Amino acid sequence: MRTRATVLLLASVLALPTTPAPASAVPSPGAPQPVTRTADPATGSVLVISVDGLSPRALTQLGRAGAPHLHRFLRQGASTRNARTVVESTSTLPNHTSMVTGRRVDASTGGHGVTWNHTAQAEAETVHRAAGEHVDSLFTTLDAAGAESAVFVGKPKFRLWQRSWGRTIDRMTVRRDDARLARAVRRDLRRHRRELRFWHVATPDRAGHRAGFRSRRYLAAVEQVDAMLGRLLRTLRRPGLRGTVTVLLTSDHGAHAGRSHDDEATRGNQRVIFAALGPGVSRGADLYALNSDHRRAPGRSQPGYDAEVPPVRNAEVANLALDLLGLPAVADSEINAAQDLVLTSP
Template sequence: MNLKKESLVFMLLVFGSVLCCIGQEQAKPLANHVILIGSDGFGAYAFKKAKVPNLRKMMKNGSYTLEARSVLPSSSAVNWASMIMGSGPELHGYTEWGSKTPELPSKVIGDGNIYPTIFSLVHQQLPETKKGVSYSWGGIGYLFEKNMVDIDFNGKTDEETMQKAIEFILKEKPSLTFIHFDQPDGAGHNIGHDTPEYYKEVEKIDALIGKILSTLEENNLMENTVILFSSDHGGVGKGHGGKTLLEVEIPWIIYGKNISSKGKLESSVVTYDTAATIAYILGLKTPEFWRGKPILEAIKNAEH
């Protein structure tokens, strides 16, 4: 090959690399706002007995599975971490129900000095937008980058947590809000799962979700919003953390702009797919080290 041909090949390679990078540019978001609602200890089995009209409205008009799975162990911190970190405990390192720091060294440490969450992606790729966390269980506060959010609120009750989140959403129109409710986990531990008291708390959570939905609709925000509801685990007796389906199976319900109204999903969903799905909706590029994947079956006109 002579020098002229070598130069031409080099130019073609460079041009191809540029095209490749252009093809990897941030995608157009499918919605401007995503609200992730998590309810602690809300097992998928609760739908058999509890009256949850607001969640069923989301299921009817959106997409869902009641067979999504937690990671193991089926307990709190490990699963909340997985939900927003896009990976399981093997990579993020949080392995116990009350983990405040990784028991296993995180495979990757981001700018927030922890394994990168969905909030770090928003912070880096949508720097002009707002994002925040309103939570009832203090353990959530160890699992996201506090230096990258615009609200970090630990409510004393689920009602207070909801109200603070609504105020934030109405004022700031954030791209991402994570709302964590502590019930019905408390009832499950103190009285027992699959008890009248447990279902009473489940129904209270549904009422709070109804308040969020009505507020969004009244303020014309639902037109450009996606709501994703899930949980960290279920339970048996007064505990959880084991390997039964009652502990491992969790609800996964998604509803809103550009979300398919097909109802029940056939896809296998693991809790770390939640972060990847949120990233897809917001048009964010996900890091190679995440293991979650977007649930495209739930997205209108998505290529599977």
């Protein structure tokens, strides 16, 4: 039986007022169609955490003493340290947009079209204009089902999401201070009933760009994220929250060396963590072992979208979260569109 739970994904997202695309540029989606549940939800809420620039290598370097909460998260849940980004990019905005649409990047083959990663362009565009068609998302699907979502992000470029999907996101909080942002997430968990929260943590990426992704400053940033995760997990043990939330943890890209992660052909940039912790999730399980019939560990490669058996990708998040909530996949999505990624053994 497929596990369903509340998913938390730390991720990058921000909000800006929207400049509508010309009517001729993007086809109208027409009236939104109501979305109905395909199964009973196994949880009441999902928290997705995307840690910007989190390299699996950093966890090895820090060990359990340096990153106790991250290591405990992986030990107590279902996880892999060998998941992959989308094929076309190891940059922040393209990968995060795939995480909420379940689409590849390349618009000519059905992707969302967000190939750029700059705030200035993000503030002048919408996802629909980039794709040349209306693009549904995790947020529009939840809204059509009468469910609520909230986004907490540390970079202004993610205002693209609010420009694109507007009021279907019930709360959008953009703060450059990750410690304040973390407190806002914990407060929202205590005070509001929502089906989904998306939390983006920017600290490691900023440190890597400034000092290098193999620097002591970068590792210190990962230690800060570990402390934030520890406080979050304590909040989730409070009465009223205990046993109701499943956290999904991943990243938009890894980091190989130097101060850049732009080369999508470099394995260190492609390789990310994907982990889940929550009610019903198999304890200490390897995601590839749980999904051996339909996911295959990629070794040192980056399989294409046409791979007979794909790897686990960070962009599985959208349709996994919806599956856990008993909702169908995002319309016209591709990655995990069958919602066959499972988090528990049969």
